[in-house]
Amino acid sequence: MTNNQLIALKRPIDQVGVEERVARFQTRSIKTEAKIQGLKMALNMIDLTTLEGKDTAGKVRQMCYKAMHPHDALPDLPTVAAVCVYPTHVATAVDALKGSGVKVAAVATAFPSGNSSRKIKLADTKIAVDAGADEVDMVISRGEFLSGNYSFVFDEIAAIKEACGKARLKVILETGELSTLDNVRHASDIAMLAGADFIKTSTGKISPAATMPVTLTMLEAIRDFYYETGKMVGMKPAGGISKSKLALHNLVMVKETLGDAWLSNEWFRFGASSLANDVLMQLAKQAEGRYQGLDYFSKD
Amino acid sequence: MAKKKETKLDFGSKWDYSAAPESAGHAEIKKEYGLYINGKFVKAEGGKKFASTSPSSEKHIAYFAEASNKDVDKAVKAARKAYNEVWGPMAPKERAKYIFRIARLMQERAREFAVLESIDGGKPIRESRDVDVPIAANHFFYYAGWADKxxxxxxxxxxxxxxxSGQIIPWNFPLLMAAWKIAPALACGNTVVLKPAETTPLTAMKLAELIHDSGLPAGVVNIVTGAGATGAAIVNHPDVDKVAFTGSTGVGKIIQKAIAGTNKTATLELGGKAANIIFDDAPTDQAVEGIINGIFFNQGHVCCAGSRLFVQENVKDIVIKKLKDRLSTLIVGDPMDKNTDVGAINSKEQLATINKYLKIGVEEGAEIYQPNCTLPKKGNWCKPTLFLEASQSHRIVQEEIFGPVLTVQTFRTIDEVIDKANNTPFGLSAGVWTDKGSKIFNLTTKLRAGIVWANTFNKFDPTSPFGGYKESGYGREGGLQGLSAYVKLN
Known part of the structure; x- marks a missing residue:
């Protein structure tokens, strides 16, 4: 699409209205059975993540075990949805997770800044896919977006999508750098039109990350895209969601914005590392009626 | 172009919220409430009383005394005496202390008031907890500040x-309306005889208890319960100086006649049929949310409810689609459940009125739409309703329904929508949804309504004046302007 066509996509978002809607979601009271179901759903939607310079094969393997066995002391727990690692650790994760159903996601395209050439980004993507990644989490070029070069962003996403082959593409907007909800909405629309399978808020390296107003704005973009094309796109808030209550309010937002079809890890994910243990602690509390100490939950 | 596949979202039962009832155990309800006259709780002359029942559970709540002419006379005499001897002569900064104390006590007992308001009136606990009670307390805080200034x-x-001051308030916001009326009256040095609506007297009598606990001198605020006859006794009492009324335009006209030729002054806050106007350049999702809150807040029992939707014809399809989707996610039912969005209709009479208009709308040829929600078996309920393809000549567009019913009309140009929005005997409020600031200012100067909200709706704040044009009444409540009705200026 041309830059002018992409400029014409801009739609206004009223930030005050979005914040009011979010406040309303936060008044939802999730208790008893619904809470247990919601917590299990949240656990099953987590992309357990490690994205550090000091990551090693050993660290990744241990995290993969946690992904498959979140807390064996509790029966009937689902696994998490995926583990999310740098491309160099994909092979290790694929091997560790074999047969478990837990997906492997790799961040690519010069994550987290995205400041590199198209050639390098495509190569980065290819390395991840060739190593067996089921999903690729790319970052958009925020500098190009903010300078108004929307067609650059569109073309780049389309090119990476092609390089992904069968792997599902998550497009990270890094909303903390886009600054306005109007921009978040515009970037969401560009990403979906360019072929994103998921849109994702943040790298986790920039704050603010996945705030509820940002996530709602993106969910509403997904809804409009679905209305207009019939195509479902997934959503992944990432960064800043470390407590169960916030995760449940995110799920409330999904349920009341997009409906039942999105309430599955095929269409909704949490990018988080510390959320899993908080969810497990809440589930244990629901089962046993009291809170357990933090050291009863493994840190991987 | 190939026809697109119809896409539909499924707001089903994959993850239903469990019941989350607010506990009512801490809220004490007496078997029987008397009249609050001259600082005492007394029985009505002859012991006449009436019952109040819950509109959601249909359970009996309590008995309330029915004030006769004689009781009203006693209350007015007590108010006069307190005005002459205590409250009138009191230093304004001392009056302020009492009003602050009422505000603080109301905050301390907020939960209790919220629970009782929902039991007696049927509104969702979320609203009584987050809107009615906090704003009521804020009115006392705000006007306490004015007392010595x-x-x-x-x-x-x-x-x-x-x-x-004789004050008569309606059943849609029982506690909040009491606060709107009492706070500015006290701040300006007046004394009060207040009558709550006969279907919702509970929080007014709780307020009487709170006022009693605050140590407000006897007779400064008197609260008498009863129906229309009690209200008439207040309006017609020769020693009442000022009448403040919120309620229907019909009763407002009767009051206007009754006080003609007397020295009484009045403020009337009456009915409405607000236009809520959405342009093609509006932020659609936020506008849809505002439209929903504009009409379904408090089951549409709101005089300033945005009950007439005007949608620009080129965005009609998407706006209606989103409205329908949003209706599917509204939770209708038990007012005491923290997740309830739409509660019970306040009374059997009001439900009958709403149902009458639903019938009229269908007969007039408007297209009715209601979501698939199950209603409780007991109690007064009405599904949130849209009337699509409505016309300016339909009665459902012209008359106030006072229920969860939204009529939807389309428009093409800005002049057309201004004409249609103003083409009503009412003029209380209006809403405008557009991303363009200049359009907002253009419309706010041309819409004949006392309140015009832009990109929001149903916002109430003690600092902001509220009141109508035309048959929506006169006088302003709230803000600096709200003081005017309670003072004589020299």
Missing amino acids: LEYAFPGKTAKPVGV
């Missing part, structure tokens, strides 16, 4: 109290 409110003039 009236010379700044009316520079160059001396503001004296009016005297005894």
Whole structure:
């Protein structure tokens, strides 16, 4: 699409209205059975993540075990949805997770800044896919977006999508750098039109990350895209969601914005590392009626 | 172009919220409430009483005394005496302390008031907890601040109290309306005889208990319960100086006639049929949310409800689609459940009125739409309703329904929508949804309504005046302007 066509996509978002809607979601009271179901759903939607310079094969393997066995002391727990690692650790994760159903996601395209050439980004993507990644989490070029070069962003996403082959593409907007909800909405629309399978808020390296107003704005973009094309796109808030209550309010937002079809890890994910243990602690509390100490939950 | 596949979202039962009832155990309800006259709780002359029942569970709540002419006379006499001897002469900063105390006590007992408001009136606990009670307390805080600063409110003039104020309030916001009326009256040095609506007297009597606990001198605020006859006794009492009424336009007209030729002054806050106007350049999702809140807040029992939707024809399809989707996610039912969005219709009579209009709308040929929600078996309920393809000549567009019913009309140009929005005997409120600031200012100067909200709706704040044009009444409540009705200026 041309830059002018992409400029014409801009739609206004009223930030005050979005914040009011979010406040309303936060008044939802999730208790008893619904809470247990919601917590299990949240656990099953987590992309357990490690994205550090000091990551090693050993660290990744241990995290993969946690992904498959979140807390064996509790029966009937689902696994998490995926583990999310740098491309160099994909092979290790694929091997560790074999047969478990837990997906492997790799961040690519010069994550987290995205400041590199198209050639390098495509190569980065290819390395991840060739190593067996089921999903690729790319970052958009925020500098190009903010300078108004929307067609650059569109073309780049389309090119990476092609390089992904069968792997599902998550497009990270890094909303903390886009600054306005109007921009978040515009970037969401560009990403979906360019072929994103998921849109994702943040790298986790920039704050603010996945705030509820940002996530709602993106969910509403997904809804409009679905209305207009019939195509479902997934959503992944990432960064800043470390407590169960916030995760449940995110799920409330999904349920009341997009409906039942999105309430599955095929269409909704949490990018988080510390959320899993908080969810497990809440589930244990629901089962046993009291809170357990933090050291009863493994840190991987 | 190939026809697109119809896409539909499924707001089903994959993850239903479990019941989350607010506990009511801490809220004490007496078997029987008397009248609050001259600082005492007394029985009505002859012991007449009436019952109040819950509109959601249909359970009996309590008995309330039915005030006769004699009781009202006693209350007015007590108010006069308190005005002459205590409240009128009191230093304004001392009056302020009492009003602050009422505000603080209301905050302390907020939960209890919220629970009782929902039991008695049927509104969702979320609203009574987050809207009614906090704003009621804020009104007392706000006007307490004015009590000793009236010379700044009316520079160059001396503001004296009016005297005894007779106040009659409706059933849609029982506690909040009591606060709207009592707070400015007290701040300006007036005394009060207040009558709550006969279907919702509970929080007014709780307020009487709170006022009693605050140590407010006897007779400054008197609260008498009863129906229309009690209200008439207040309006017609020769020693009442000022009448403040919120309710229907029909009763407002009767009051206007009754006080003609007397020295009484009045403020009337009456019905409405607000236009909510959405342009093609509006932020659609936020506008849809505002439209929903504009009409379904408090089951549509709101005089300023945005009950007439005008949608620009080129965005009609998407706006209606989103409205329908949003209706599917509204939770209708038990007012005491923290997740309930739409509660019970306040009374059997009001439900009958709403149902009458639903029938009229269908007969007039408007297309009715209601979501698939199950309603409780007991109680007064009405599904949130849209009437699509409505016309300016339909009665459902012209008359106030006072229920969860939204009529939807389309428009093409800005001049057309201004004409249609103003083409009503009412003029209380209006809403405008557009991303363009200049359009907002253009419309706000041309819409004949006392309140115009832009990119929001149903916002109430003690600092902001509220009141109508035309048959929606006169006088303003709230803000600096709200003081005017309760002072004589020299």
